[in-house]
Amino acid sequence: MSPFPFLTTLVLLPAGAALVVAILPSGLGERRRRIAAQVIGLAGALGTLALAATIAVRFNIKDAGYQMVSDHAWARSLGVSWYLGVDGISLFLVLLAALLFPVALVAARTRTNLHSYMAWMLLLEAVCIGSFISLDLILFFVFFEASLVPIYFIITGWGFEKRSAAAMKFFVYTFLGSAFLFVGIVVLALIHQHDTGVLTFSLPVLAHTHMPYYVQVLLFLSFTAAFAVKSPVFPFHTWSPDAYAEAPTGGSVVLAAVMAKMGTYGIIRFDLNLFPKASIDLAPLLLTLGVAGIIYGAIVACTQKDLKRMVAYSSLSHIGFIVLGVFALTSEGMAGGVIQMVNHGLIIAVLFLAIGWIYERTATRDVSRLKGLQKPAPLLAALFTVGMLAAIGLPGLNGFVGEFLILLGTFITHRWWAVVAATGVILAALYMLWAYQQAFHGKPEEEAVKRTKDISWPELLVMAPLVGLVIFLGVYPKPVLDRITPSVERLVQRADRAAGVHQPLLSRKVALPASRLHVQHAAHTPGAAVSGYTGYVGASRLRSFWTASPVGSAGVSSAGVGTGALTSAATGNVQYGWTPYGSSRIRHALPYASLLGIASPFYPGGSADRHLGLVTPLTSHCCVAIAGSDTVR
Amino acid sequence: MMAGTLLATLTIPHLDYTAVLPEIILVGGALFIMLVTSLSRKSMGTVSSMGWTVVAACVALGFSIYQWVGVTAHGGHSAYVAFGGSIAVDGFSSMVAVIVSSSVVVAALMEEGWLRRQGRVSPEMHMLTLVSAAGAMLMAAANDLIVVFLGLEIMSIGLYVLAAYDYRRKESGEAALKYLILGGFSSAIFLYGIALTYGATGTTNLAGIASYLSRNILLHDGLLLAGMALLLVGLCFKVAAAPFHLWAPDVYQGSPSPATGYMAAVAKIGGFAALLRIFVSALGSYRADWQPAIWVIAAVTLVVGAVMALVQTDVKRMLAYSSINHAGFILLGVAAASTAGVSASLYYLFVYSFMVMGSFAVVSVVGGSSDDAHSLASYRGLHRRSPWLAWTLTLMLIAQAGIPFTTGFMAKLEVLTASIGAHVTWLAVVAMVTAAVAAFFYLRVVLLMFSTAPASGGVAPMEAIPAVVGAMSSAGTFPGKASYEDGGPSEVGEYLRVADTPADYPVEGVAYDIGAGYRYDQRKGAEGEDGGDGGEELVLHGGEMDGDRDSGGEAIYIAPSVGVAMAICACFTVFFGIIPGPLTTMAHAATMLIR
Incomplete structure (x- = not known):
């Protein structure tokens, strides 16, 4: 119990700022009102960020439970309470939200009606943060x-051409999903009341x-229906490309x-804890x-001409x-999942911002019309590249950390899913x-592209x-993983206990049958070289696949193989240094890989593509190979 | 001989007039207005008749609260019956009295604005409102089937005349005739139900019926079951539950808008109060027989309300179907036949009456002086013409959709809890799915209000729905194929491209003008998130700069009274949505006192 209600303030601060911005009197005049809205809105958002940072600093790293809990009755007769708390899983989502909202406020320079945009955004921030820290099911649902409402008005008010239909589809679809969640929550609470006589929605x-x-x-199915629509998980995703593409950048x-x-x-938070x-x-x-x-998301993304839709499908x-x-x-997989939520948030923010700026400059997002954007705007291209x-x-960028842990964790329990996912x-x-x-790449052809300012x-x-x-998170994810892990392990243990099964955790070194990837050669020789070798085995096998497939033929060059092998070695190191979390070796290994990756696009001409084309698939494949090797060991 | 026996046994019970004082105050107010109107040479002005109505309603409200405090003071033991057991004064009746008298306040304000727009001086409208409110209160206080019928008729006759009140439009007369004939039918059915129930139990007193059924096991209960069925049908007519809802869309559409709002609120309050009293309280021991019937009716009502509303092009008809959908939700609480169910229904009725009257307050203003601009097209671009109206209606609609931080959410939570608590989870699922469907048509109105496109053609829902539904199921799965159109996306997009493109890129002059006009109007007052302070007169000239392409391009004048009505509804909806405690506690306390 902290004396200062940090979490309540975290929700009320942006909500209050939203209210203030919303009721700015029109008598101020358009210009002054814009400035006032900007100042108050940013102050609110940055204040929230500072508060979130304070919470992160005060967060007790050893405590796997909920911290800074505040619990007040809200609708007593209904058993609903204002029950907030943060743990390792929600902490970084709160930080992510607190970081991205000011960015979205600043980056999207809407021309019309700025103060209402600010108000809706701040309200949305309050609601998003609230949903991440509420421990009362109804309270969560309320925020959920x-x-x-705010995002609906943001899409319809400042979106692109088909915004109305996109916003409507998004709203109704999500609303339908959460109908099941609502019924599910009430059923659960009433079952509990039937057993104990207490009506409560406390998680x-x-x-x-x-x-x-x-x-x-x-x-479980009723809860998951709502979450699957919101996430969105594959067959429930149909709203997302439209909503993402039609919404304004912020x-x-x-x-x-x-x-x-x-x-x-x-x-x-709910499925795994409750069921x-x-x-x-x-x-x-x-x-x-x-x-x-x-x-599916990857295949469909391949066919997109619109950059934003491409990123939307990649998000799927x-x-x-x-x-x-x-x-x-x-625990590996779940820690990977949690950190990947943060990573994906950061990555997609970078991509959408870059695309938004490209659109502002060129009034198009069609990849074929943007040809040669790198020439007039190298810095923008570099940011997009990252x-x-x-x-x-x-490797070396944050997406790798999450995907690697996820594939590793999945490989332990569900090998074939991991193998398919790696593709x-x-x-x-x-x-x-x-x-x-x-x-x-290429030479700019369109006039608008040529005139693009960096x-x-x-x-x-x-x-x-x-x-x-x-x-940073790609090179040194330890501080984040350290905070996530206790909560995640507790959750996994809880699930194990409830199911009466004993999950093969990596740290326990459970021996699995030899992997089909023939990694057993390397399995008994510990050390970085082994993993590197293993990676190389994976790489060479992949190469044969790569050669056979027509799409990848461009990528096969001696340089490509060299890069691939090098990267494999690097990732091998990474992996070795990672179990258990965060050995010092990670610091030596990752910079190489990252340097390699980031430097490549700046190579002149087309050869950079060829390098890149190989680097990434190889590393991914290595993940699987290495995961296999570790379980064998 | 029979008559002689009756006369001999007829005793005049002790008449405790304080038991029905709220009703007396309302009827007294109506009589006062009538008296003044007929005695003075000049007819009473709309403002003063509104004033007297509000005063009467407020006094009734005050006394209802006083009564509430009295009967709930000692843990509910102070509830009593009066008039020989035919009137119950308990938490239930006093809470309904609170609900009804507060709706009268809002209705009186709305009606004043309507009369003024029509240019009519006609205090009878307020008078009828007061009288029918007294009828609804009586239905809730009734502890005898005959008194229920009495209340039902008092309420209905007032509403029939209110429906016919707009004599300039023939739809109004048609609506009233329809309402009268079908209402008469349902009253007759109800009366027949009373007769059969009396035949089966030997009494019309609700407490008497309950105690008779608890003491006797009817070997041949066909008569009672038939009576119950007829009572149910009669009341389902009144609350517009499917399949007895057919009158509702026509009557809602034809009646003057404020009367529609009032009717939607008060007829539901009275009807459901009677349903709860008769079925949950008196016939509670027969719940195994009537519950399945109400489940089916509720499911049909929910689905019919939500689905039929999708294809309406008239906002009043859409709201009629939406109110049918809400009736289904309230039936969930009735069907639960539990304390939680009764409290959920009461709570729902309370908050719903404000939501629906707030919506119709806006509808009556947008309808214009002839009260006939109710097509969806006339809502296009409302936000530019009058942000206050647009925001208030938005708030009311999202509250009806059940979005959190409005009373609508808590109401849905309450009825769902009751329904699931009674192990009717499937019905709860049906209800929530229809709520999602309902969200679609509420949002369609919101979209239209905030759209910037001209009114050419409007939205043809018959085309829009399959498109959006189709898009939901398929468009996303096929990359790059977005196959829906929404009434005029190109115009919508034009403005936006202006907004999002930096000034150093050339844009078409027309589009730029639209953008400028839009901004101009935005500046005039779009700051209201919380909808309507309404106390001031708002005259907003929309679309001056973009060539006035909206169908209702004229200035929208919001009369102060309607502004206050909207403000009351909006504040109520938001305040008790954020702080639900007082109302839920009140509703919970009201249920323990039924006798």
Whole structure:
């Protein structure tokens, strides 16, 4: 119990700022009102960020439970309470939201009606943060639902051409999903009331509800329906490309980076806590949907001409990874899932911001019309590249950390899902690099592209913290993992206990049958070289696959193989240094890989593409290979 | 011989007039207005008749609260019956009295604005409002089937005349005739139900019926079951539950808008109060027989309300179907037949009456002086013409959709809890799915209000729905194929491209003008998130700069009274949405006192 109600303030501060901005009198005059809205809005958002940072500093790293809890009755007769708390899983989502909202406020320079835009955004921030820290199911649902209204008005008010239909589809779809969640919450609470006589919606209390197995399964499905729509998980995703593409830049950023996380967060926080047995039994279903999302999102992203839609589909693919990691139900996988939520938020924010700025300058997002953007705007291209490479999962950037842990964790329990999912990484390289080549390389042809100005200092300033974090978390994720891990392990143990199964945790070195990747040669020789070798084995096998497939033929060159092998070695090191979390070796290994990856796009001419084309798929494949090697060892 | 026996046994019970004082105050107010109107040479002005109505309603409200405090003082033991057991004074009746008298306040304000727009001086409208409110109160206080019928008729006759009140439009007369004939039908059915129930139990007193059924087991209960069925049908007519809802869309559309809002609120309050009294309280021991019937009716009502509203092009008809959907939700509480169910229904009725009257307050203003601009097209761009109206209606609609931080959310939570507590989870799922469907048509109105496109053609829902539904199921799965159109996306997009493109890129002059006009109007007052302070007169000239392409391009004048009505509804909806405690506690306390 902290004397100062940090969490309540965290919700009320942006909400209060929203209210102040909303009621700015029109008598001020348009210009002054704009300035006032900007100042108050930014102050509110930055104040929230500072508060979130304070919470992160005060966060007790050793405590796996909920911290800074505040609990007040809200509607007493209904058993609903204002019950907030933060743990390692929600901490970074709160930080992510607190960081991205000011960015979205600054970056999206809407011309009309700025103060209402600010007000809606701040309200959305309050609601998003509230949903991440509420420990009362109804309170969570309240925030979960209330988030629809501000984003609805942001999309319809400042969106692109088909915004009305997109916003409507998004709203109704999500509303339909949460209808099941609502019924599920009430059923759960009433079952608990029937047993104990106490009507409450408190998560820690309801986690001890005893119910028949079939009820647990039904409730799991009803909860998951809402979360799957919100995330979105594969067959429920149809609203997302439209909503992401039609929303204004700031709206897309918060929609994809923060709001989508409500779904995956809900799965971790509620599904696994409340229905551990059902979660374990139905994990294959969700894993399959996750993998289907990874592959489907990647394939569809390959066919997109619109940059923003491409990124929207890539987001579907990445959410698939998060789901995969969570339902691997290993602490590695889940920690990977949680950190990947943060990573994906940062990456997609970078990409959407860059695309937004490109659109502002050229009035198009069509990759074929953007040809040669790199020439007039090299810095913008570089920033986009960092985001893109992180999205691909290049070592040294944050996307890799999450995807690696996820694949590792999944491989332990559900090997074939991990293997199939890893191909998603290859496809990610394909569509991202493809789009990048089309949009940035070559000679500019369109007049608008030629006249494009490179990004300005303020824009760089906005992007800097995001890109900095993308690199920082890729190189040194330990501080984040240290805080996530206790909560995640507790959750996994809880699920294990409930199911009466003993998950093969990596740290326990459970021997599995030899992997088909023939890594057993290397298995008994510890050390970096071994992993590097293993990686190389993977790489060479991949190469043969790569040669056979027509799409990748461009990537086969001696240079490509060399790069691939080098990267493999680097990743091997990384992996070795990682179990258990954060050995010092990581610091030596990763910079090489990152340097390699980041430097490549700056090579002149087209050869850079060829390097890149190989680097990423290889690393991804190595992940699987290495994961295999470790389990064998 | 029979008559002689009756006369011999007829005793005049002790008449405790304080038991029905709220009703007396309302009827007294109506009589006062009538008296003044007929005695003075000049007819009473709309403002003063509104004033007297509000005063009467406020006094009734005050006394209802006083009564509430009295009967709930000693843990509910102070509830009593009067008039020989035919009137119950308990938490339930006094809470309904509170609900009804507060709706009269809002209705009186709305009606004043309507009369003024029509240019009519006609205090009878307020008078009828007062009288029918007294009827609704009586239905809730009734502890005898005959008194229920009495209340039902008093309420209905007032509403029939209110429906016909707009003599300039023939739809109004048509609506009233329809309402009268079908209402008469349902009253007759109800009366027949009373007769059969009396035949089966030997009494019309609700407490008497309950105690008879608890003491006797009817070997041949066909008569009672038939009576119950008829009572149910009669009341379902009144609350517009499907399949007895057919009158509602026509009557809602034809009646003057404020009367529609009032009717939607008060007829539901009275009807559901009677349903709860008769079925949950008196026939509670037969719940195994009537519950399944109400489940089916509730499910059908929910689905019909939500689905039929989708295809309406008239906002009043849409709201009629939406009120049918809400009736389904309230039936969930009735069907639960539990304390939680009764409290949920009461709470729902309370907050719903404000939501629906707030909506119709806006509808009556947008309808214009002839009260006929109710097509969806006339809501296009309302935000530019009058942000206050647009924001208030938005608030009311999202509250009806059940979005958190409005009373609508808590109401849905309450009825769902009751329904699931009674192990009717499937019905709760049906209800929430229809709520999602309902969200679609509420949002369609919101979209239209905030759209900037001209009114050409409006939205044809028959085309829009399949498109959006189709888009939901398929468009996303096929990359790059977004196959829906929304009434005029190109115009919508034009303005936005202006907004999002930096000035150094050329844009078409027309589009730029639209953008400028839009900004101009935005500046005039779009700051209201919380909808309507309404106390001041707001005259907003919309679309001056963009060539006035909206159908209702004229200035929208919000009369102060309507502004106050909207403000009351908006504040109520938001305040008790954020702080639900007082109302839920009140509703919970009201249920323990039924006798």
